[in-house]
Amino acid sequence: MIGKLWTIVIDCPNPSELADFYGKLLSLARLEDTPEYVVLGTAAGTEFVAFQRVHDFRRPQWTVPDHPQQMHIDVKVADLDVAEPQVLALGATLLEGSDKPIGYRVYADPVGHPFCLVTPLD
Structure with missing residues (x-):
């Protein structure tokens, strides 16, 4: 084994708003919360998902290669x-x-x- 999954980081225009969505969807709590970066996880310190602000964010479009x-x-x-x-x-x-x-x-x-x-x- 080379390593273990630590965090999934998701680019987005507003980390706080997207963290609200995924926090409810996955039953995860906010562990770190800044205007530029939010981290969700469990009390056991697992299942980390982070959201980082991207100022020139381009919304993905399903099955459109120009918008991955x-x-x-x-x-x-x-x-x-x-x-x-x-x-x-x-x-x-x-x-x-x-x-x-x-x-x-x-x-x-x-x-x-x-x-x-x-x-x-x-």
């Missing part, structure tokens, strides 16, 4: 039909072309980063 994804997260859920209205209420958008297959659905966070809700394979 910039990151992608899979979020494991027990039931897609239960989780979907919850993420939509947080500000997510179901992406066009996500035909609601069994097992996963593709969404965008409030600034356009795609993420998937996935269900266990068993």
Whole structure:
């Protein structure tokens, strides 16, 4: 093993706002909070997700190479039909072309980063 995942860092125009969305989605607390950088994690010191301000941020566009994804997260859920209205209420958008297959659905966070809700394979 070379190393372990420490932090996922997501570029965005407003770290505080995007951290609110992911904090609720992933049940993570704010561990560090500045105007330029917010870190979410657990009390056990794991599952770090950070958000850094990018002043010339270009919103990703699903399947458009000129506007790349910039990151992608899979979020494991027990039931897609239960989780979907919850993420939509947080500000997510179901992406066009996500035909609601069994097992996963593709969404965008409030600034356009795609993420998937996935269900266990068993």
